[in-house]
Amino acid sequence: xxxxxxxxxxxxxxxxxxxxxxxxxxxxxxxxxxxxxxxxxxxxxxxxxxxxxxxxxxxxxxxxxxxxxxxxxxxxxxxxxxxxxxxxxxxxxxxxxxxxxxxxxxxxxxxxxxxxxxxxxxxxxxxxxxxxxxxxxxxxxxxxxxxxxxxxxxxxxxxxxxxxxxxxxxxxxxxxxxxxxxxxxxxxxxxxxxxxxxxxxxxxxxxxxxxxxxxxxxxxxxxxxxxxxxxxxxxxxxxxxxxxxxxxxxxxxxxxxxxxxxxxxxxxxxxxxxxxxxxxxxxxxxxxxxxxxxxxxxxxxxxxxxxxxxxxxxxxxxxxxxxxxxxxxxxxxxxxxxxxxxxxxxxxxxxxxxxxxxxxxxxxxxxxxxxxxxxxxxxxxxxxxxxxxxxxxxxxxxx
Amino acid sequence: xxxxxxxxxxxxxxxxxxxxxxxxxxxxxxxxxxxxxxxxxxxxxxxxxxxxxxxxxxxxxxxxxxxxxxxxxxxxxxxxxxxxxxxxxxxxxxxxxxxxxxxxxxxxxxxxxxxxxxxxxxxxxxxxxxxxxxxxxxxxxxxxxxxxxxxxxxxxxxxxxxxxxxxxxxxxxxxxxxxxxxxxxxxxxxxxxxxxxxxxxxxxxxxxxxxxxxxxxxxxxxxxxxxxxxxxxxxxxxxxxxxxxxxxxxxxxxxxxxxxxxxxxxxxxxxxxxxxx
Numbered sequence: 001x002x003x004x005x006x007x008x009x010x011x012x013x014x015x016x017x018x019x020x021x022x023x024x025x026x027x028x029x030x031x032x033x034x035x036x037x038x039x040x041x042x043x044x045x046x047x048x049x050x051x052x053x054x055x056x057x058x059x060x061x062x063x064x065x066x067x068x069x070x071x072x073x074x075x076x077x078x079x080x081x082x083x084x085x086x087x088x089x090x091x092x093x094x095x096x097x098x099x100x101x102x103x104x105x106x107x108x109x110x111x112x113x114x115x116x117x118x119x120x121x122x123x124x125x126x127x128x129x130x131x132x133x134x135x136x137x138x139x140x141x142x143x144x145x146x147x148x149x150x151x152x153x154x155x156x157x158x159x160x161x162x163x164x165x166x167x168x169x170x171x172x173x174x175x176x177x178x179x180x181x182x183x184x185x186x187x188x189x190x191x192x193x194x195x196x197x198x199x200x201x202x203x204x205x206x207x208x209x210x211x212x213x214x215x216x217x218x219x220x221x222x223x224x225x226x227x228x229x230x231x232x233x234x235x236x237x238x239x240x241x242x243x244x245x246x247x248x249x250x251x252x253x254x255x256x257x258x259x260x261x262x263x264x265x266x267x268x269x270x271x272x273x274x275x276x277x278x279x280x281x282x283x284x285x286x287x288x289x290x291x292x293x294x295x296x297x298x299x300x301x302x303x304x305x306x307x308x309x310x311x312x313x314x315x316x317x318x319x320x321x322x323x324x325x326x327x328x329x330x331x332x333x334x335x336x337x338x339x340x341x342x343x344x345x346x347x348x349x350x351x352x353x354x355x356x357x358x359x360x361x362x363x364x365x366x367x368x369x370x371x372x373x374x375x376x377x378x379x380x381x382x383x384x385x386x387x388x389x390x391x392x393x394x395x396x397x398x399x
Numbered sequence: 400x401x402x403x404x405x406x407x408x409x410x411x412x413x414x415x416x417x418x419x420x421x422x423x424x425x426x427x428x429x430x431x432x433x434x435x436x437x438x439x440x441x442x443x444x445x446x447x448x449x450x451x452x453x454x455x456x457x458x459x460x461x462x463x464x465x466x467x468x469x470x471x472x473x474x475x476x477x478x479x480x481x482x483x484x485x486x487x488x489x490x491x492x493x494x495x496x497x498x499x500x501x502x503x504x505x506x507x508x509x510x511x512x513x514x515x516x517x518x519x520x521x522x523x524x525x526x527x528x529x530x531x532x533x534x535x536x537x538x539x540x541x542x543x544x545x546x547x548x549x550x551x552x553x554x555x556x557x558x559x560x561x562x563x564x565x566x567x568x569x570x571x572x573x574x575x576x577x578x579x580x581x582x583x584x585x586x587x588x589x590x591x592x593x594x595x596x597x598x599x600x601x602x603x604x605x606x607x608x609x610x611x612x613x614x615x616x617x618x619x620x621x622x623x624x625x626x627x628x629x630x631x632x633x634x635x636x637x638x639x640x641x642x643x644x645x646x647x648x649x650x651x652x653x654x655x656x657x658x659x660x661x662x663x664x665x666x667x668x669x670x671x672x673x674x675x676x
Contacts, residue, residue: 015542027468028563188591191589291538301513303463303481
């Protein structure tokens with residue numbers, strides 16, 4: 001994990017900003033909580049006892065390091081060298097647990113007794129309910145009503161793990177509204193509750209803290225790619241982006257290697273011009289959402305536009321402030337894939353490699369044909385989660 | 400002079416801490432309502448009726464799609480107003496000429512994103528033009544305000560109202576007092592709007608703690624104020640109090656807007672001569 005002195009230009013500055021994005025745009029009711037976290041998070045993360053407990057759990061409980069797998073048949077198809085970072089093999093089935101392990105240890109050290117979280121696809125909710133069971137903390141998860149319907153297996157898992165799943169019934173009844181409800185819950189329970197945000201969004205220090213906990217992805221990629229190929233860095237790293245936590249973890253240790261192309265793939269939903277999309281960078285403008293200055297989909301009047309994607313985990317109208325800065329500065333390339341392209345890519349990976357990806361990760365897979373990577377180049381793509389939760393959607397496409 | 404500053408200076412004569420006799424001094428009543436609610440063109444009507452009923456100052460809420468600090472009642476009024484087609488632009492149109500009939504101080508309250516999209520500079524200019532006296536933007540960080548916006552607010556004679564809560568540290572309260580003008584919005588309990596009702600003993604202890612700090616600015620207490628009793632109890636510990644969700648509920652149920660508004664405001668303020676200490 002990085003110390004402050006090693007901070008890079010694409011990392012957060014001491015005021016909580018990435019370029020012009022970030023900050024802590026929160027009502028006074030949240031200020032003491034966020035301030036407590038801001039004052040303590042680096043001290044806690046850099047404490048050797050924290051680091052040992054965190055890395056022991058990642059190894060023994062999560063199953064890290066996750067493999068970096070050379071996907072031969074996929075590589076053959078796209079005439080390049082594709083490696084999959086297998087976050088789908090993490091305990092609970094997605095990268096989300098890297099963050100929840102870190103945050104639950106943080107919450108314990110801050111003396112918190114209760115946990116609240118939001119979830120979209122349910123992966124973060126499951127990962128939060130899991131660590132709450134592990135550490136014996138009370139867990140409340142807010143989930144949009146629509147997502148509760150389309151991600152039923154994960155709702156059942158959360159309940160079995162002992163979490164209370166509360167439906168968010170306002171607005172679009174998806175991830176954005178679950179996040180609103182979780183924030184309101186935190187306002188109403190300010191003293192003994194920690195809010196485990198699942199992505200690199202929210203007020204400073206959340207985007208930085210979550211990125212640090214997910215940075216283990218790129219730390220491992222570097223070492224594993226070197227062992228596979230002898231190369232220091234790949235030519236491309238690719239990840240899907242909703243809020244952007246797996247992308248932040250995938251990019252983290254490559255941010256300053258300017259020859260590594262950072263490719264983020266957003267959910268275009270039914271298409272960029274369809275009015276039913278979640279491609280924030282393509283369609284959004286700078287503004288404030290969920291506590292940070294970032295890029296968001298909004299009307300001319302500054303009302304947040306309700307997003308649309310087949311993938312509950314990408315169905316979010318904003319993006320983490322670091323990603324906003326990567327997009328605005330040109331360091332990152334932001335592409336998008338439609339619902340149909342993502343489903344197609346999921347079937348392609350399944351049939352070529354015997355791996356059923358999450359719908360979220362399938363968006364990243366969907367742009368391989370457009371990447372233009374050559375035979376000699378190396379592509380690392382983070383497979384952020386497994387597809388079990390999406391079988392209902394996939395089954396509809398099986399002839 | 401700014402109408403808010405004026406109001407508190409004039410009421411100071413009758414208010415400054417003389418409640419020891421068991422008599423309640425009349426507090427200032429600040430009422431919140433959402434612009435464009437219940438119907439799009441009700442904004443000015445509601446404002447005028449509030450003034451006629453006896454509200455001392457008024458907060459007009461600019462509806463927002465994602466009001467994280469608000470409970471269900473105000474969320475619903477925001478959604479309804481947006482469905483009605485309300486926007487910042489339309490609000491300024493509706494408030495054009497407001498000062499021909501409205502003399503009470505008027506504040507705009509809302510979330511920062513719609514203000515940023517309108518443009519801070521043009522937003523403040525427009526506020527000054529229609530006669531708005533102050534702004535409450537709960538998710539605008541203090542440092543951003545001081546570094547980037549304060550000079551613009553000042554140039555247009557707009558006060559920025561800060562919030563304090565029971566969790567706000569003494570050090571931060573002092574800091575807020577230092578940079579505030581007009582009044583300090585005292586949030587009575589750790590909650591979103593409209594979720595808790597009443598004034599508890601815990602709250603009174605917190606109000607007394609604030610009282611003992613001898614702050615430069617007067618305070619208005621909000622959250623949990625819903626009727627005459629809670630208004631008077633809050634006013635015992637501050638310059639007055641703020642009603643939001645309870646008033647939105649009146650608007651929701653009203654069949655005769657003008658009369659219902661006036662009689663609600665009167666019922667909150669009236670018979671405020673004495674309640675048992």
